[in-house]
Amino acid sequence: xxxxxxxxxxxxxxxxxxxxxxxxxxxxxxxxxxxxxxxxxxxxxxxxxxxxxxxxxxxxxxxxxxxxxxxxxxxxxxxxxxxxxxxxxxxxxxxxxxxxxxxxxxxxxxxxxxxxxxxxxxxxxxxxxxxxxxxxxxxxxxxxxxxxxxxxxxxxxxxxxxxxxxxxxxxxxxxxxxxxxxxxxxxxxxxxxxxxxxxxxxxxxxxxxxxxxxxxxxxxxxxxxxxxxxxxxxxxxxxxxxxxxxxxxxxxxxxxxxxxxxxxxxxxxxxxxxxxxxxxxxxxxxxxxxxxxxxxxxxxxxxxxxxxxxxxxxxxxxxxxxxxxxxxxxxxxxxxxxxxxxxxxxxxxxxxxxxxxxxxxxxxxxxxxxxxxxxxxxxxxxxxxxxxxxxxxxxx
Numbered sequence: 001x002x003x004x005x006x007x008x009x010x011x012x013x014x015x016x017x018x019x020x021x022x023x024x025x026x027x028x029x030x031x032x033x034x035x036x037x038x039x040x041x042x043x044x045x046x047x048x049x050x051x052x053x054x055x056x057x058x059x060x061x062x063x064x065x066x067x068x069x070x071x072x073x074x075x076x077x078x079x080x081x082x083x084x085x086x087x088x089x090x091x092x093x094x095x096x097x098x099x100x101x102x103x104x105x106x107x108x109x110x111x112x113x114x115x116x117x118x119x120x121x122x123x124x125x126x127x128x129x130x131x132x133x134x135x136x137x138x139x140x141x142x143x144x145x146x147x148x149x150x151x152x153x154x155x156x157x158x159x160x161x162x163x164x165x166x167x168x169x170x171x172x173x174x175x176x177x178x179x180x181x182x183x184x185x186x187x188x189x190x191x192x193x194x195x196x197x198x199x200x201x202x203x204x205x206x207x208x209x210x211x212x213x214x215x216x217x218x219x220x221x222x223x224x225x226x227x228x229x230x231x232x233x234x235x236x237x238x239x240x241x242x243x244x245x246x247x248x249x250x251x252x253x254x255x256x257x258x259x260x261x262x263x264x265x266x267x268x269x270x271x272x273x274x275x276x277x278x279x280x281x282x283x284x285x286x287x288x289x290x291x292x293x294x295x296x297x298x299x300x301x302x303x304x305x306x307x308x309x310x311x312x313x314x315x316x317x318x319x320x321x322x323x324x325x326x327x328x329x330x331x332x333x334x335x336x337x338x339x340x341x342x343x344x345x346x347x348x349x350x351x352x353x354x355x356x357x358x359x360x361x362x363x364x365x366x367x368x369x370x371x372x373x374x375x376x377x378x379x380x381x382x383x384x385x386x387x388x389x390x391x392x393x394x395x396x
Contacts, residue, residue, distance in 0.1 A: 006030050006068070006069055007030060007069045007070065007071055007110075008027060008028065008029060008030065008062055008065075008067040008069065008070050008071070009026075009027070009028040009070075009071050009073060010025065010026070010027055010028075010055075010058045010059065010062055010070055010071065010072045010073065011025070011026040011028075011058075011073050011074065011121055011123060011124040012024070012025050012026075012051070012054035012055045012058045012072065012073070012074045012124055013051070013054055013074060013075060013076075013121055013124035013125045013127070013128045014045075014047065014049075014050025014051040014052070014053055014054040014076070014128055015047075015050060015125075015128040015129050015131075015132045016044075016045050016046055016047045016049070016050040016132075017047075017132070019044070020132040020133060021040070021041035021042075021043070021044065021045050021050055021132055022038065022039065022040050022041060022050075022127075022128045022129065022130070022131030022132030022133070023038070023039050023041065023050055023053050023054035023057060023127075023128050023131065024036075024037070024038050024054065024123075024124040024125060024126065024127025024128030024129070024130070024131060025037040025038070025054060025057060025058040025061065025124060025127065026123045026124050026127070027058065027061060027062060027065065027067075029065075029322055029323065031323055031324065031325075033321065033322055033323070033324070033325050033326075035061075035065075035322065036123070036127055037057070037058070037061060037127070038127040038128065038130060038131040039053075039057060039131055040131045040132065040134065040136055041053065041131075041132075042138075046093065048076070048078055048079070048091070048093075048094060049093060049094065049097065050128075051074065051076035051078070051079045052079055052094060052097035052098075052101065053097075054074070054124070054128065055072060055074060055076075055079055055083075055101065056097065056100055056101055056104060058072070059072065059101075059104045059108075059111075060104065062108075063104070063107060063108075065317075065318070065322055066318065067108070068108060068109045068110075069108065069109055069110040069111075070108050070110070070111050070112075071111075071112050071114060072111065072112065072113045072114070073113075073114045073115075073116055073121070074113075074114075074115065074116070074121060074124075075115070075116055075117060075118040075120075075121040075125070076115075077115050079113075080113045080114065080115040081115070082094075082098055083098075083101060083105075083113040084113050169221075169223040170223065171202070171209050171221050171223075173195060174195070174198060174199050174202050174209065175204065175209055177195055177196070177199045178199050178202060178203070178204050178209075179204060183195065202221070203218065205218075208220060208221075209221040268293075268327060268328055268329050268330075268331060269291050269292065269293055269320065269327050269329075269330050269331070270291070270292045270330075270331050270332065271289070271290065271291045271292075271330050271331070271332045272290050272332065272371060273287055273288070273289055273290070273307060274287065274288040274290060274371050274374065274375065275287035275288060275307070277388070279386060280305075280386070281303065281386055281387065281388055281389035281390075282386040282387060282389070283305075283389055284305040285303040285304055285305050285389045286304075286305060286306070287303065287304045287305075287306070287307040288301055288302070288303050288304075288374070288392065289301065289302050289303075289304065289307060289311070289312065289315050290370055290371055290374065291315070291319065291320060291330075292370045293324075298324075299370050299374075300315075300319045300320060301374065301392055302315050302319060303389045303392055309338075309339050309340040309341050309342040309343075310340070310341045310342075312338070312341075312342040313340075313341040313342040313344070313345040316330075316342065316345050316346070316351075317345060321349060326349045326350065326351060327351055328351070328352065329351060329352040329353065329354055330346075330351060330352070330353050330354070331353075331354045332353065332354075338353050374392075377391075378391055378392065
């Protein structure tokens with residue numbers, strides 16, 4: 001499931017069986033970010049009504065995100081054919097739905113409807129089935145399930161965690177086993193079996209450890225400090241559009257380096273506030289929210305009259321998650337308050353927050369440098385003191 005140009009994809013499905021009703025929606029941005037939505041319906045509907053519910057709710061969500069061009073995809077031949085005008089709406093129960101759908105269509109620049117077999121709509125179908133089956137107390141909002149992909153066994157992830165606990169490189173136990181055939185002190189038989197399996201993927205050449213590669217070019221294993229320096233050097237040589245953490249990690253792999261938490265550490269944002277700005281812009285805006293990808297230095301901004309946690313939440317979703325994917329963490333001082341709705345969004349997407357003073361002080365330098373550049377560009381380009389909000393997109 002991929003998108004082209006600036007077209008969003010909307011997969012929808014509805015479930016109505018045995019007095020259980022639910023709808024599932026999958027939105028895919030032009031950049032490939034997947035946004036799943038699921039709703040349990042606490043009222044009775046027919047199967048066709050549930051399909052209409054899913055389609056309409058999905059289109060409303062797409063509008064809220066800011067989509068202008070949309071391809072709607074579903075396995076309901078009835079909904080798709082009626083939306084395209086190929087079939088007439090005969091059931092009285094479906095006529096209000098069709099009217100709402102028709103009204104929504106006119107709010108997009110372009111909307112197309114495509115019918116696919118159920119086999120090609122499994123994600124939305126799974127969401128709808130899950131929503132219909134779970135028992136949720138009234139008034140309770142169930143957080144969405146985060147589905148992560150893992151490319152290596154759990155014991156490799158645990159090795160990376162151990163580095164933080166004892167201060168040794170994450171590969172310390174691997175090195176000792178290969179070189180000296182020694183197991184960690186206190187390890188049990190299960191741990192030893194796991195270490196033997198893990199060590200089979202590594203070799204020592206000279207005084208360095210390498211991870212074996214099936215392509216023949218082994219990857220040099222590096223520890224936390226050197227990994228940070230490598231990320232900085234690699235992204236400094238990158239030109240062109242902003243890349244997500246996965247692409248940056250693959251670029252590092254091509255350079256011949258490896259460590260366990262590579263991709264996670266490539267997806268981190270610093271965030272800060274400029275303001276209160278005097279005089280205010282002509283539209284009343286007085287604050288600028290600034291976020292910077294720590295490694296690629298890509299900057300996102302938005303201006304506001306007042307800066308609330310709701311607006312911070314909207315900024316995180318609209319300007320970062322929906323365009324570039326879910327970051328691993330935000331690093332910030334106390335300038336940005338991650339409370340209320342903002343905290344809910346972070347929890348929904350599994351995003352961590354690190355306080356600047358104790359976590360990574362150099363991140364603040366990157367954000368502050370971006371702030372100074374933005375201020376300087378605005379001062380030199382704005383025609384009057386009150387049109388700075390119009391020049392803000394041009395300053396990036």
